[in-house]
Amino acid sequence: MISIENLSVRYRDEFALEQVTAQIQKGELLAVVGPNGAGKSTLLKTIMDQIKPHTGHIDLAQSRLSDIAYLPQSSQIDKQFPITVREFVAGGAWRRLSFWRAFNRKENVRIYSALETVGLLGMEERQISALSGGQFQRMLFARMLVQDADILLLDEPFNAIDAQTIEDLMKVIERCQQAGKTVIAVIHDLALVQRYFPQVMLLATQMIAKGDAHQVLSTDNLIRAGYQHLAHLPADSTLLSKTA
């Protein structure tokens, strides 16, 4: 379980998160949603201990930081770096390796199996700069699979990605959850959240709501979170698909 207690995070004098409290159960498939600047990425970075809280804390229970895999926004990765798909995906194994324990057969099997799962088998010797947006995202997922962590943090994994890739990668996420992993994903597209995510955390610097998707994503909650364009709609969450 991840226990977030009264968490506040600030950059200089501006709060990005304010007094957020939430419990995330082991094995949860959770979408983190909220308008621009709501503190979603900050929450993931704080869970990963990249950012220190101003007040409050996050308790990972039995898990350690090494049990967390983080899939950053793809815009944060240098796509021109001269490295092949196989080399990039192999990077997911680094925690298990050392100078003395180099790659063995088992790690190679893991890499090729991950490439197969995301549909990139046959592309392993390609430079990452030659991949399409969808292929690049598949490669990020393959590296995350190789890491084989218990907690997966995904920051906008489906931004500017085609529908087929989203569907394929959602299957990968669902399989991870069925294997007992905890999945926490920042997602902008509320229709996508409604379709795939049973649990939702709605943030607007403060916690607006967390729980079952259909309850959290009520028009009322969304307006409270600052989705102003919903203000003229009746309180009917089926209208959500129009917000994407």
Ligand SMILES: Nc1ncnc2c1ncn2[C@@H]1O[C@H](COP(=O)(O)OP(=O)(O)OP(=O)(O)O)[C@@H](O)[C@H]1O
């Ligand atoms: N490194 C930083 N220095 C200063 N302010 C920051 C920094 N990172 C984020 N912020 C600010 O903190 C607030 C929350 O940012 P964050 O990136 O966590 O929001 P978000 O919900 O992920 O936004 P988006 O949906 O636009 O990606 C924003 O006002 C942002 O401008």
